[in-house]
Amino acid sequence: MVVSDASTSAATAAPAVAAERLRITEIFHSIQGEADAIGWPTVFVRLTGCPLRCVWCDTTYSFHGGEWRGIDDILAEVASYGARHVCVTGGEPLAQKRCLTLLQRLCDADHEVSLETSGALDVAAVDPRVRKVMDLKAPDSGESARNLWSNLDHLLPHDQVKIVIASRADYEWARGVVAEHAIDRRCMVLFSPVWGKVAPRELAEWIIADRLPVRFQLQLHKLLWNDAPGR
Numbered sequence: 001m002v003v004s005d006a007s008t009s010a011a012t013a014a015p016a017v018a019a020e021r022l023r024i025t026e027i028f029h030s031i032q033g034e035a036d037a038i039g040w041p042t043v044f045v046r047l048t049g050c051p052l053r054c055v056w057c058d059t060t061y062s063f064h065g066g067e068w069r070g071i072d073d074i075l076a077e078v079a080s081y082g083a084r085h086v087c088v089t090g091g092e093p094l095a096q097k098r099c100l101t102l103l104q105r106l107c108d109a110d111h112e113v114s115l116e117t118s119g120a121l122d123v124a125a126v127d128p129r130v131r132k133v134m135d136l137k138a139p140d141s142g143e144s145a146r147n148l149w150s151n152l153d154h155l156l157p158h159d160q161v162k163i164v165i166a167s168r169a170d171y172e173w174a175r176g177v178v179a180e181h182a183i184d185r186r187c188m189v190l191f192s193p194v195w196g197k198v199a200p201r202e203l204a205e206w207i208i209a210d211r212l213p214v215r216f217q218l219q220l221h222k223l224l225w226n227d228a229p230g231r
Contacts, residue, residue: 019070020098023048025062025091027074029081033220035133035160036188037114042085043078047099050092052118054141056166056194062091071102075109089116094123103127119161120146124154132159133190136177138170140194152181159187162217166194171206184213192217 025046032042046059048066078086086106093099094117106113107129114131117123120143123132134151137143141164155161161183163174174191183189191214193203204216 019072020101021068021070022074022096022098022102023066024069024074025066027077029083031220031224032085032087032114033224034116034192034217035114035162035190036131037085037087037112038217038220040085041083042087043081043083045074045078045086045088045102047088047090047093047096049095050090050118051095052092052120052137052143052146054137054143054164056141056164056197058195059089059091071098071105074102075105078106078111079109084110084112085114086111087114087116092118092121094121094126100125100127103130118143118146119151120148122148123151126154128156132156134159134161136161136163136174138163138165138173140166140170140197144173149181152183152186155183155186157187160190161187162190162192164192164194165203166197168206171198171203175210175212178212178214189214190217191215192219195219 025048027045029043032038032040046062048062050063088099088103093115103113103115104127107127113129114133115126116133119135119137123134126132136147165171165174178184178189191203191207193200200218207214207216
């Protein structure tokens, strides 16, 4: 029996490699409400899933569900909005290993890319072009034991450390951590009040009184859209 070249090729060909995918909660175009890119029109790519359960979390809807989407498809939707700035967020985006590929591909496409991450997962492999906006969890979050302190060694000058503050005790903890680790000498430090827990003016006055080398911030998107999903 003679087997055609075409049949032989088909029989011996390696199976096609499946497209790289991520589970996505939402992709939307809005105004960046935090960190050094605040105010810029930005495309947000919100990945599904998070291993932490901070008591004040405002994106619990991203913990479950979502839709599997190919990275090429994600990039195409991001490009359709025509925005330079892209924020990859969650949940905890680094909980999905292919997030690293997405970050690299977004940078390769000449976007200004930021990553919002909890500080509990290793950031060493994040593309250095990405601006990491990394949390340190204060005690009232319920997750301060999850802080991966070795991440501080991987911060670059364009990165930011964010500490969300729900009480005076959180503030004193944050003040001590910044001083102990000289975080302000590594990168920008952001103090943000928990909505409804600490009055913004109160936190601002604490910072001024202690002359801290940190940047006070409010979440602009909450002022504009009151935490509506997709905003």
